[in-house]
Amino acid sequence: MAFHTFPEPHLRNFTNRVFIAMGCPPADAELATDVLLRSDLRGIDSHGVARLSGYIRLWKKNRINAVPNIRIVHETPTTATVNGDGGLGLVVAPFAMKIAIEKAKVYGSGWVSVTNSNHFGIAGYHALLAVEQDMIGISMTNASPLVAPTYANERLLGTNPMCYAFPAGDYPPVVIDMATAAAANGKLEIAQRAQLPIPEGWAQDKNGVGSTDPNELKAGGSLLPLGSDKDHGSHKGYGLSAAVDILSAVLSGANYGPWVPPFVSFLEPPADPVGEGIGHFLGAMRIDGFRPAADFKHHMDNWITRFKAAKTIDPDKKVIIPGEPEFAFEQERAEQGIPLIDVVVNDLNELADQLQIPRLS
């Protein structure tokens, strides 16, 4: 597989032009670009510019609104529901998180459930907006149904990620950003491209039988929840995914469960929606609403130091602090550029031709 490495500003400039060509207002284009670039910088290649043409295809089908009227539709001092008006989740979610942060500044915490949105990129981006303000950030979203609950032979839930982000002192923030499935769809796509089997416990085929063939998902199979099977706690992964679905969509008025519209443009949304678009849930809590921020950060550093020093089962392995690998990627790629596989580069160049903007390379 061939890689091309692009300096971050070049890729940022290209991505911004795509969103402008789509008709986004300049500030929205800049924000959406920042979400995607942050993902590529942090090494989460599946959620960065590789998805750009997917967003455009949805926009072309009128399933993304480039000029949304994003607004609060229900509110208390520390809670709100935001209607994203079918906008890019990349724009709607930061809008909602900013409301949560403003509420937290005044009242200690803020919580926003979002309806009528679309795919919001990496959960970590939104949670980190709170961390920058010495707050704890929480973000989650529901997603197209791909996961079968324990005992089900039906896709009823998305890979529904949840993220908890905490500021530290000398160390980078602790960012727990995870799909609630045993493995995210991106990992299956990598196995498909490499024509390699996947571990048992990630997926089942269309008959509900566990499978190591990464192509079974496209053939009517399902992903499995974190825990993989009942004996290993798949009811917990299913439960977490359910919590994300309820907080993001039942609470806001978005579509939930099997009614969540697919991210891919070649699949039509269900004909009998139970809400609008997809849903997110975002929260911010001021650290100094609980104890002085300096004390908290001091103990976070102590926590991190202790876990990094843990005795390991293998001298070559270290205990990894959640968010540590992504932070290292971010430093490295900001300097050395962002590698894209040739499939993605070709896809972006075709997109440029369609939109009549300069090619990436």
Added chain:
Amino acid sequence: MAFHTFPEPHLRNFTNRVFIAMGCPPADAELATDVLLRSDLRGIDSHGVARLSGYIRLWKKNRINAVPNIRIVHETPTTATVNGDGGLGLVVAPFAMKIAIEKAKVYGSGWVSVTNSNHFGIAGYHALLAVEQDMIGISMTNASPLVAPTYANERLLGTNPMCYAFPAGDYPPVVIDMATAAAANGKLEIAQRAQLPIPEGWAQDKNGVGSTDPNELKAGGSLLPLGSDKDHGSHKGYGLSAAVDILSAVLSGANYGPWVPPFVSFLEPPADPVGEGIGHFLGAMRIDGFRPAADFKHHMDNWITRFKAAKTIDPDKKVIIPGEPEFAFEQERAEQGIPLIDVVVNDLNELADQLQIPRLS
């Protein structure tokens, strides 16, 4: 294994006498009793009266304060830190949840981090206090270190449960109440008593090698996080457990990670504490802070109906709604009584003799 079944009021009366004998004020004794009985009623036998003698042993070692001065030590309109003054978590956690609920009544949401507490029973009890008020309830606690993070050969985290509870309309509440380990310690204890092997992926021995022997945990081994191994997402179980630890203890000033004092009285707490006691985190959000409660409940019922109707991999299995089995137990045991195994009955009778109160039977 022999069972004796006791009518709930009899067991409640007995348990209340134990807490009174321990010196708890009557209202505290009644509350602590209610938490334990609710656990037995809901079929979570590991967290009910079976633990009563454990609380008493800790009290005898002056590690539980029967007459605590539980108080708010830091506060904003929607956040607070509560110091439990070494009291029973069974009393401290409801105190803290009530503060969260009162804040939510006024401001939409309330969040309380708790320091200097002890084991709080089932997480679901506390979260359900919010559900009774048409709120979403969230509860979590850290616990004695038994779990090794991914790649670690050291117990650094507890089974750190988290609970999300949501009211429904015609159906009982959805209660996602789960340990963040692959399996809770109670399941290992059942296998030990039955002298049966445990599934692979639950535990590792003292050398960090996976083991199916349930006795390895007592011989220096560790439990594994939800996900079991890196390939199956154990870093996610570890991350969730870390989030519980940080929200419960780093945020409140309690002990965290390997410093959490053990629940068993025969193990001494670490000599170099980093905080006070163990920590909890409790939250409440008003449903009508986001949308009218009736709309939410209508869609919750639709969610539940759809998931219950899911196509299954086996005609004998149904998709289970989180909290549904516990609700069924609660109905059944309230009528038919609570079965206790003879080991527990003997233990409670010995406890009665020590405390000079009437035996259970």
